[in-house]
Amino acid sequence: MVRTDGSMKAAKFDYIQAATVDEVVDALAKGDGEAIVIAGGQTLMPMLSMRLARPETVIDINRIAELSGIEVASAANGDEVVIKACTRQAAALASDIIQTQLPLLAKAIAYVGHQQTRNRGTVGGSLSHADPASEIPLTALTMDAYVRLRSVAGTRDVAMVDYFLGPMMTARADNEILLSVHFPTAQTGVRTGTAFHEVSELRGDFAVVAAAAVIELDGAGTSTKVALGIGGADGVPKRITELEEKLRGGRIDPGGIHAALGEIADALSPGGDQHAGAAYRRRVAAVLGERALLEALAEAERA
């Protein structure tokens, strides 16, 4: 037999296997900042093993049926696709609803992880971890999604633009659980094009830099919506709003996109690390941003 005691990497904690969301929010309230939710564990487990996280209580939400699934619901401004927090990334990749209703997410999720991590990793976990280079948060921001959070005090919705506060920091409070993420579906009668591009060291790894774009055109070819999000080139995934505003409301010509690329670099404050320096990230963000916008435009024109 191999060693046992010495192989305990994580610090001691109490473990609760929750059966309902009520049980989770009660335990989070009781935990008073020292309790943490585990979903797929793909980012929390390393933090526990390295003792970067030392919670007193770990609340397991994997067996809560109401936290799993993908469905279409009606909302105030039309239909939305609701992805429950503990839905596996593998289930999202295989989902017909996502393939047909959320083309940008379908494209982005193909870049998420490897089969072993997608089989455990969850959509809500990725949004809760909020790595600035990760694909699901970037896509949610670019698609104007929002998350639903719950604590013992009640439920609140937070738009993605207000949700990401910094690297691995979000608006979710310690006593809240992320219940679901809500993506608006495209309006009928609108021609939509989307594109997702990233540079990573190895397919399936976190992006060094990623770009996500959505363009909507009306019948006359006028752009009614332009969204460009960049990941991995700032502390949070970022929308390039000045460029979006410049391109919205007229006919977009590819030269106009090229002329506006300076807006991308100006909007970002990348850091450098062992994977890439700040100047490289800024340059790649502009290249991928242009590529994503051109591809989204071409797709919208064909639609």
Added chain:
Amino acid sequence: MRKHQIELQINGKAIAREIEPRLSLTDFLRGEQGLSGTHIGCEHGVCGACSILLDGVPIRSCLMLAVQADGHALTTVEGLTQDDGSPGLLQAAFQDAHGMQCGYCTPGMIISAQALLVDNDDPSLEQIKDAIGGNICRCTGYVQVIESIQLAASRMREAHL
């Protein structure tokens, strides 16, 4: 810090144990069950050496607590041998096509390949690369790993004829 009782199946055998919740599934398999075929590489979900099948799908066992495996059926590389303990189809193919150098990544590679071939006995090169994309071989012996999986797939197809 209360211990928890878990009941699960490992390679077809029913197991019941009382464990500390902080014990990782890899350490449970190796330390408590003596199943040292599941290797510990990076221990933070990057290398894939600790891959096992959880209810038939591949996962990284270092990224799961043993307590979370309660009620599940696990397959480790030891579970892929033939009934008499001799190498199974994939293990024999890795031997015959020299699909390893130091052998450290091999159990994870075999688990990923098993998950691929169970649904598809004629995978494309891209599908094989995608299946082992989460397994790192630091000897960089990927070509022969791929050839081993192709050999196993061709033997599977022959067996089905």
